[in-house]
Amino acid sequence: xxxxxxxxxxxxxxxxxxxxxxxxxxxxxxxxxxxxxxxxxxxxxxxxxxxxxxxxxxxxxxxxxxxxxxxxxxxxxxxxxxxxxxxxxxxxxxxxxxxxxxxxxxxxxxxxxxxxxxxxxxxxxxxxxxxxxxxxxxxxxxxxxxxxxxxxxxxxxxxxxxxxxxxxxxxxxxxxxxxxxxxxxxxxxxxxxxxxxxxxxxxxxxxxxxxxxxxxxxxxxxxxxxxxxxxxxxxxxxxxxxxxxxxxxxxxxxxxxxxxxxxxxxxxxxxxxxxxxxxxxxxxxxxxxxxxxxxxxxxxxxxxxxxxxxxxxxxxxxxxxxxxxxxxxxxxxxxxxxxxxxxxxxxxxxxxxxxxxxxxxxxxxxxxxxxxxxxxxxxxxxxxxxxxxxx
Numbered sequence: 001x002x003x004x005x006x007x008x009x010x011x012x013x014x015x016x017x018x019x020x021x022x023x024x025x026x027x028x029x030x031x032x033x034x035x036x037x038x039x040x041x042x043x044x045x046x047x048x049x050x051x052x053x054x055x056x057x058x059x060x061x062x063x064x065x066x067x068x069x070x071x072x073x074x075x076x077x078x079x080x081x082x083x084x085x086x087x088x089x090x091x092x093x094x095x096x097x098x099x100x101x102x103x104x105x106x107x108x109x110x111x112x113x114x115x116x117x118x119x120x121x122x123x124x125x126x127x128x129x130x131x132x133x134x135x136x137x138x139x140x141x142x143x144x145x146x147x148x149x150x151x152x153x154x155x156x157x158x159x160x161x162x163x164x165x166x167x168x169x170x171x172x173x174x175x176x177x178x179x180x181x182x183x184x185x186x187x188x189x190x191x192x193x194x195x196x197x198x199x200x201x202x203x204x205x206x207x208x209x210x211x212x213x214x215x216x217x218x219x220x221x222x223x224x225x226x227x228x229x230x231x232x233x234x235x236x237x238x239x240x241x242x243x244x245x246x247x248x249x250x251x252x253x254x255x256x257x258x259x260x261x262x263x264x265x266x267x268x269x270x271x272x273x274x275x276x277x278x279x280x281x282x283x284x285x286x287x288x289x290x291x292x293x294x295x296x297x298x299x300x301x302x303x304x305x306x307x308x309x310x311x312x313x314x315x316x317x318x319x320x321x322x323x324x325x326x327x328x329x330x331x332x333x334x335x336x337x338x339x340x341x342x343x344x345x346x347x348x349x350x351x352x353x354x355x356x357x358x359x360x361x362x363x364x365x366x367x368x369x370x371x372x373x374x375x376x377x378x379x380x381x382x383x384x385x386x387x388x389x390x391x
Contacts, residue, residue, distance in 0.1 A: 003025075003052070005023050005024060005025045005048055005051055005052070006024045006025060006026055006027065006067075006377040007022075007023070007024040008021060008022070008023050008024075008044070008048070009021065009022040009023075009092075009093065009096070010044070011089055011092045011093070013075075013085060013088055013089070014088070015081075015084070015085075015088065016075065016081065016085060017075075018073055018074060018075035018085045018089070019073070019074045019075075020042075020071065020072060020073040020074065020075075020089045020092075021044045021047045021048075021071070021072050022047075022069065022070075022071050022093050022096065022101070022103070023044075023047045023048050023050075023051035023069060023070050023071075023072075024051065024067070024068075024069040024096075024101060024377075025048075025051040025052045025054060025055040025067065025068045025069060025070075025374070025377070026055050026067035026068060026374055026375070026376070026377035026378070027067045027100070027377050027378040027379060027380060027381075028058070028063070028064070028065060028066050028067040028375070028378060029064075029065055029128075029378060029381070030100050030128045030130075030378060030379070030380055030381025030382075031065055031066050031067065031100045031102065031127075031128050031131070031381070032066060032067040032068060032069040032100065032101055032102065033054070033058070033066045033067075033068070033069060033102040033103075033104070033320060033323070034050070034051060034054040034068055034069040034070040034071065034102075034103065034104070034106075035070065035071065035103070035104045035105050035106030035107075035109070035319075036070075036071030036072065036073065036086070036089070036090075036103050036104065036105060036106055036109050036114065037050075037070075037071070037072050037073070037106035037107040037108050037109060038072075038073040038075055038076075038077040038082060038085070038086060038107070038108035038109050039073075039074070039075075039076075039077060039107060039108045039269070040074060040075065040076050041074070041269070042072040042073060042074040042075075043072075043074065044072075046072060046270055046292075047070050047071070047072035048070075049270070049292050050070040050072070050270070050291050050292065051068055051069050051070035052068065053068070053291050053292060053312055053313050054067075054068030054069060054070055054313075054320075055067055055068030055374040056068070056313040056368075056369070056372045056373070056374055057312075057313035057316070057317050057320060057372075058320060058324075058374070059313075059372040059373065059374050060313050060314050060317050060349055060372045061317045061320050061321040061324060061345065062321075062345065063320070063321075063324045065324065065328055066102070066320070066324060067374070067377060067378070068374065069101055069102075069103070070106075071089070071093070071103045071106075073085065073086065073089050073108075077107075077108030077109065078236060082108075083113055086109060086113060086114070086117065087117050090103070090114070090117045090118070091117075091121075094121060094123075096380075097118070097123065097126045098123060098126065099128065099129065099380060099381065100126065100127065100128035100129075100131075100380060100381055101126060102125065102126040102127075103126065104319075104323075107191070107268065107269070107290075111148075111158050124141055124145070125141050125144070125145075125327070127141075128381040129381060130381060136328075136329060137327060137328070139329075140326055140327035140328055140329055140333075141327055143326050143327075143333035144323065144326045144327050144333065146333065147322075147326055147333050147334075147335070147338065150334075150335050151335070152335040152336070152339060153199065153203075155196060155199075155230075157322070157335055157338065158192075158319070159192040159195075159196060160192075160196040160199075160200075160339075161318035161319045161321075161322045161338065161339070161342060162192070162193045162196070162289070162316050162317075162318040162319045163192065163193045163194065163195065163196025163197035163198075163199070163200065163267075163289070163318070164196055164197070164200045164318060164339055164342060164343070165315065165316060165317060165318030165321070165342045165343070165345075165346045166193065166197045166265065166267075166287060166289040166315045166316055166318070167196075167197045167200035167201045167204065168200070168342070168343045168346040168347055169287055169310045169314060169315040169346045169347070169349075169350050170185075170197075170201065170206075170263055170265065170285070170287040170310065170315070171201070171204050171206075171347075172346065172347040172350040172351060173285055173287065173308065173310050173350050173354060174262070174263060174285060176350070176351065176354045176355075177284070177285065177308060177354075179262060179284075179285075181205060182205060182206065182207050183206050183207065183262040183263055184206075184207050184209045184260065184261040184262050184263070185198075185201055185206050185207065185208045185209065185210075185261055185262070185263045185264075185265060186208075186209060186210040186211070186219075186256060186259055186261040186263075186264050186265070186283070187208060187210070187211045187212070187265045187267055187289075188211075188212045188256045188264075188265070188266045188267055188268060188272060188293075189212065189213065189266065189267030189268030189269075189289070189290065190211050190212070190213040190229070190233070190237060190238070190239060190267070191213075191237040191267065191268065192237070193267045193289050193290075193316065194211070194213075194265070194267035194268070194289065195226075195229075195230050195233070195237070197265060197267060197289055198211060198224075198226045198229075198230075199226050199227065199230060202223075202226045202227075206263070207222075207223040208223055208224050208226055209221060209223060209224065209259060209261060210224075210256060210259040210261065211224060211226075211229065211239070212253045212256040213237065213238045213239050213253065214236070214238055214253065215238050215239075215253060216239065216241070216250055216251065216252065216253050217250070217251045217252065217253045217254075217255050217256045218239060218244060218248050218249070218250050218251075219248070219249045219251065219259050220245070220247055220248050220249065222247065224248070225245065228243060229243070231243075257277055257280040257281060257282070258280070259282075260282050261282060261283050262283055262284060262285065263283055263284075263285045263286075263287060264281060264282075264283035264285070264286045264287070265286075265287045265288075265289050266286070266288060266289060266290045266293035266294075267289040267290050268290050268293075269290060269293070270290065270291060270292040270293060270295075271292065271293065271294070271295040271298070272290070272293050272294075273286070273293060273294040273295070273298045273302070274294070274295040274297060274298040275295065275297035275298055275301065277298070278294070278297075278298035278299075278301035278302055278305075279301055279305075281302065281305070281307060283307065284307060284308060285307070285308045285309070285310075286302065286307055286308070286309045286310075287309070287310040287315050288309065288310060288311055288312035288315050288316070289312075289315055289316050290312065290316070291312050291316070292312060293312065294309075299365065303363045303365075308354070308364060309363075309364050309365060310350055310353070310364070311353075311364060311365050311368045313368070313372065314346070314349045314350060314353060314368060314372070315346070315350075317342075317345070317346070317349075318342045318346070321341065321342055321345055322338050322341075322342060325338065325341055326338065352371065353367060353368055353371065356371065
């Protein structure tokens with residue numbers, strides 16, 4: 001899988017000990033996209049891996065306009081000055097952002113905060129110079145902005161597109177495996193992705209028997225009331241024990257692998273399944289809602305155990321697909337049309353991946369790296385004085 005990133009920028013905050021990186025794995029037609037995460041554990045290597053995964057994800061999302069990049073800040077996202085740290089990071093990256101490096105939000109950052117900072121400096125959504133003069137793209141941006149203000153199932157669109165795509169991917173994989181109805185699901189991480197994934201799976205008839213967040217792990221053999229847990233999350237996306245049912249079992253959040261389940265969905269940090277715990281995985285299907293949630297050593301164990309997986313860049317492409325599809329006019333900019341488009345693409349990719357893996361008698365991850373391999377990077381776009389676009 002590994003190839004060298006096209007561009008790496010390192011940043012050191014002047015006010016705190018925060019450190020950050022922007023990594024562009026590749027450009028497509030001078031454009032690249034990916035989120036910015038903030039967490040004390042972020043490293044340059046992690047951001048490089050995430051940027052590479054984004055490049056694969058854009059191929060899986062059938063994008064013809066965008067390569068993969070990622071931003072990362074090593075800092076506590078709960079700190080009182082976290083927004084100011086994010087602001088100073090984005091200011092440092094503005095020369096790239098204003099020329100086609102489309103940084104969004106990820107773990108530990110909020111998209112509305114990113115947009116607020118962009119708008120402070122006259123940027124609505126990062127675009128290449130040629131896109132800024134394209135009426136169709138400008139209309140798409142307005143449509144996308146309007147979409148973000150709309151809700152489906154009581155949640156804002158930006159909070160559901162990824163999680164719903166993961167749920168559709170899990171459902172398609174489980175059906176391919178001829179799994180039975182009412183399968184038991186454990187979800188690790190209860191931010192926007194984990195919460196919306198749990199909600200959609202419960203709507204599809206699955207039994208969510210365990211959920212972890214930053215503070216705890218809660219389980220119930222009879223299934224958790226996902227909607228109630230969502231309704232009472234705090235500002236950091238964590239569950240409130242005051243609203244737990246009497247039969248819920250509360251454990252340390254490190255014990256999310258201790259509950260029997262059919263489908264395991266890691267939705268938060270990278271490498272949470274690794275050589276120290278991969279043998280504890282009881283599920284027959286792992287769906288990677290988080291980016292790179294299985295380490296290389298852990299993956300060898302999962303492979304040896306013959307556990308099926310839906311790889312991250314197939315399962316969690318909902319956000320970038322919705323962005324591309326609306327801004328570039330591929331779907332109607334209304335909530336149901338966007339969700340239907342994500343569902344169609346996720347199910348198609350999972351079906352293709354599992355069919356090809358079965359045909360070749362190979363592990364799904366190995367096959368996915370071949371099917372969705374990104375092209376060699378273009379350069380950043382340069383518009384010459386005679387208005388010629390050069391990559």
